Amino acid sequence: MGKIIAVANQKGGVGKSTTVVNLAAYLGSRGKKVLCIDSDPQGNSTTGFGIKKKSVKSSTYDVLVGKNRISEAAIETEFENVSVVPATEDLAGAEIELVSMDNRVNRMKMQVLTVRNDYDYIFIDCPPALGTITINALVASDSIIVPMLAEFYALEGLSQLVNTVKIVKSNYNPALEIKGILFTMFDARLKVANDVVAEVEKYFPGKVFETKIPRNVRISEAPSHGMPVMYYDKSSKGAESYELLGHELLGEPLELPKKKRRGIFSFKKKK
Ligand SMILES: Nc1ncnc2c1ncn2[C@@H]1O[C@H](COP(=O)(O)OP(=O)(O)O)[C@@H](O)[C@H]1O
Numbered sequence: 174m175g176k177i178i179a180v181a182n183q184k185g186g187v188g189k190s191t192t193v194v195n196l197a198a199y200l201g202s203r204g205k206k207v208l209c210i211d212s213d214p215q216g217n218s219t220t221g222f223g224i225k226k227k228s229v230k231s232s233t234y235d236v237l238v239g240k241n242r243i244s245e246a247a248i249e250t251e252f253e254n255v256s257v258v259p260a261t262e263d264l265a266g267a268e269i270e271l272v273s274m275d276n277r278v279n280r281m282k283m284q285v286l287t288v289r290n291d292y293d294y295i296f297i298d299c300p301p302a303l304g305t306i307t308i309n310a311l312v313a314s315d316s317i318i319v320p321m322l323a324e325f326y327a328l329e330g331l332s333q334l335v336n337t338v339k340i341v342k343s344n345y346n347p348a349l350e351i352k353g354i355l356f357t358m359f360d361a362r363l364k365v366a367n368d369v370v371a372e373v374e375k376y377f378p379g380k381v382f383e384t385k386i387p388r389n390v391r392i393s394e395a396p397s398h399g400m401p402v403m404y405y406d407k408s409s410k411g412a413e414s415y416e417l418l419g420h421e422l423l424g425e426p427l428e429l430p431k432k433k434r435r436g437i438f439s440f441k442k443k444k
């Protein structure tokens with residue numbers, strides 16, 4: 174039975190889509206079957222996998238309003254073992270349409286359960302809001318990964334998100350847990366960055382991923398080529414950091430032995 178993980182933070186630009194794309198690509202390269210459900214109308218994880226929005230016939234919008242099933246909307250990407258349910262702009266309308274629908278917070282869950290056995294990991298890339306779509310994702314998920322920047326104001330946002338998680342837990346999904354808080358665009362040389370990590374570790378002991386994703390230009394270039402960073406520049410710090418995060422998620426040692434690294438990164442695009 175696949176693990177369902179929402180990647181959520183109501184702040185935009187904290188690395189949610191980047192984390193979905195790159196973590197999925199790495200796990201796929203390790204033989205895990207992965208589905209990414211792009212739930213942000215901006216569609217950044219859709220385009221990050223090189224899928225042209227114009228070519229999309231069925232999307233997360235159709236899935237949420239019940240027009241299509243996930244199995245009909247999922248597209249195989251060019252990258253090993255990774256499929257995507259794409260998002261297009263029409264998803265913005267779902268936020269409002271859902272309010273008047275039956276089971277408005279359970280719609281994602283009902284759909285995801287139908288494909289749970291077909292994948293090892295299902296990631297849901299959330300929009301930058303705590304609205305109905307994000308609630309749908311949290312209701313559908315086993316756990317949540319929270320990417321965040323190591324900035325002072327990030328702490329306030331975190332407590333808001335944690336409140337929402339509590340509400341979802343007590344009303345809809347008691348098993349929901351925080352898988353981990355992931356610091357992205359991290360600069361270990363900055364005192365404020367280390368202070369924020371220490372503060373978050375204090376409030377969420379054991380919940381901060383040991384892996385920190387550094388700010389890395391290759392990570393930000395890769396989406397414009399429609400590729401995860403490990404396919405764009407396999408030896409970049411960005412690719413390595415998402416590989417380490419993959420190790421951490423799989424419960425493996427946090428090291429990158431040279432020989433093994435060559436093995437892992439010998440994968441090529443499928444087509
Ligand atoms: N580790 C990183 N280093 C450099 N740029 C990054 C990194 N992570 C994300 N970015 C860039 O920051 C921007 C926001 O990231 P994104 O994943 O789209 O955030 P979100 O999905 O939370 O809105 C994008 O342009 C992305 O390419």
Ligand SMILES: [Mg+2]
Binds near residue numbers: 217
């Ligand atoms: Mg995003």
